[in-house]
Amino acid sequence: MRWAALPIGVAAAIALAGCTQQEMQGFLPGDGVNTTNHTPGIIAMWTTAWILLLIVGIITWGLILWAAIVYRRRRGQSGLPVQMRYHLPIEIAYTIIPFVLIIGFFAFTAKEQTSIEQPHDPEVEILAYGKQWSWDFSYVQGGVVEEAVHEPAGVQAQILANGQIDGETVPTLWLPVDKQVKIDLGARDVIHSFWVIDFLYKKDMIPGKDNFMYFIPTKVGEYYGKCAELCGEYHSQMLFKVKVVEQDEFQAHLAELAGDGFTGELGADLDRNQNFPATGTQPSAVHEES
């Protein structure tokens, strides 16, 4: 085997050194640069879990193959092979090892999730509503709303003749880079889910319930978002964009929206269902008149 050691070592070194960014981040979406303050931890957890579980898998597959080959029934054999019931060391091992693995995965997941879900005082607060099949975005500090999404009922993304999505008309949420962002997530009709793909995190938008997301966008760029909860006929066209820009560009955008008259807030008063049980919400004006 000694003659093989050198070429195998060289090949392994080249293969490992040649890892692309895609491989380094376990084929998660994104262009390999961290997009929020949470993505490094999420990528680390994902890749570490895969490596550990692959090691467990290789050992398990190896043992199965080994047992199947070495202890196969040979010519002339009959009856049962030697039985291994009540082999205490083996039983303890295959109870303790998975238990330790599960506890370990749980602990790291809980730690990561706690850090991601930790509320922060926002520098920028966004009101985001999902509706069949679009999005309403309000900038709380600026007192302005995104212009493309004023229709009470959402208009889904349009598909062009070439099969591509018309990216110009999908709602766009602007965010300033390196600022603490809080997004208040709501739904106007049915359950939706707010998912910016490259941010590696999504959260449900539930009618009558407030959900929140806290993060710092760390890289200027344009990102695609979509609804991640099947919500009806045009769910697949419930798309949006996130534009992470420099602070002054962000302020200029808010000023432009204010100048164009897109002021106010697209709040819960636009929800389709105004009569949630046990929330004290009054029926809408339409019902009072009739």
Ligand SMILES: [Cu+2]
């Ligand atoms: Cu949806």
